[in-house]
Amino acid sequence: MARNIQSLERAAAVLRLLAGGERRLGLSDISSALGLAKGTAHGILRTLQSEGFVEQDQASGRYQLGAELLRLGTTYLDVHELRARALVWTDDLARSSGESVYLGVLHQHGVLIVHHVFRPDDSRQVLEVGAMQPLHSTALGKVLAAYDPVAHSEALEGERKAFTPRTVCDAEGFEGLLDLTRSRGYASDVEETWEGVASVAAPIHDRRRMPVGAVGVTGAVERVRQADGALRPELIASVRECARSVSRDLGAGRF
Structure with a gap:
């Protein structure tokens, strides 16, 4: 049986956390909630941010879901x-x-x-x-x-x-x-x-x-x-x- 890819599982967990909790979360909040090292959580967030799935508020440094994720979701919802x-x-x-x-x-x-x-x-x-x-x-x-x-x-x-x-x-x-x-x-x-x-x-x-x-x-x-x-x-x-x-x-x- 094929094994799940851990990095994808962690990225999915980050997105679910941002979707289900407060509108914006800090790095410490995310790493603590998911039991991840801060370096690991930061790497996942940086990758998701580069793809447009996550955005970072410049003033507070906190993260929220990005416009690209909404665009993909809206494509599904429109049909x-x-x-x-x-x-x-x-x-x-x-x-x-x-x-x-x-x-x-x-x-x-x-x-x-x-x-x-x-x-x-x-x-x-x-x-x-x-x-x-x-x-x-x-x-x-x-x-x-x-x-x-x-x-x-x-x-x-x-x-x-x-x-x-x-x-x-x-x-x-x-x-x-x-x-x-x-x-x-x-x-x-x-x-x-x-x-x-x-x-x-x-x-x-x-x-x-x-x-x-x-x-x-x-x-x-x-x-x-x-x-x-x-x-x-x-x-x-x-x-x-x-x-x-x-x-x-x-x-x-x-x-």
């Missing part, structure tokens, strides 16, 4: 039927809701963001295409876990980390959230993953009525909730209608 079908509907959802819109799919025990529409204002925002979100705490993740048996198994078997005091981590409580998601047709995340942030998401189905992804909006709690603490009903309706529209475009028909 992804789900993303292509969702483009118009997610743009409409961002305009009508005034919030950021995310399209996610199951990938490596988490939610991979395959499309992100910025909140339609003049605030500074960071494109999160290619970012990973947890299955158990986010609205997108709970939708996938509720409707996709594979995502359900991965969410139950994986680590359910408490990101805030509101994160539901125990299996019984989590199953209760999934039951609620299926009964009402959408999932929510009110400060379960990030303090001060709330989300609403709904499932997308294909022509076989199989769950293929989730779409949702994310914004500040005070904008997503009403004064009485309930989620804005018009926001929930808009998210569900967006999910139904994308599903119809994928051939799911009326449901």
Whole structure:
């Protein structure tokens, strides 16, 4: 059996670390997290930087993913039927809701963001295409876990980390959230993953009525909730209608 090439494995580990952690990491952070000598980590980073897969901030010396990696990822995502079908509907959802819109799919025990529409204002925002979100705490993740048996198994078997005091981590409580998601047709995340942030998401189905992804909006709690603490009903309706529209475009028909 052919043996794996260690240098490639280490380079892949560096890229995963930069994709899944803080936006920028220093050399010491990377070498410590991966158990690599600083010289080894620096050599890998220098090579990845020369190929455009990693960029170094000149002021801080910290590293982040590079534009070449995003270009390669976007090439794949552009031919992804789900993303292509969702483009118009997610743009409409961002305009009508005034919030950021995310399209996610199951990938490596988490939610991979395959499309992100910025909140339609003049605030500074960071494109999160290619970012990973947890299955158990986010609205997108709970939708996938509720409707996709594979995502359900991965969410139950994986680590359910408490990101805030509101994160539901125990299996019984989590199953209760999934039951609620299926009964009402959408999932929510009110400060379960990030303090001060709330989300609403709904499932997308294909022509076989199989769950293929989730779409949702994310914004500040005070904008997503009403004064009485309930989620804005018009926001929930808009998210569900967006999910139904994308599903119809994928051939799911009326449901």
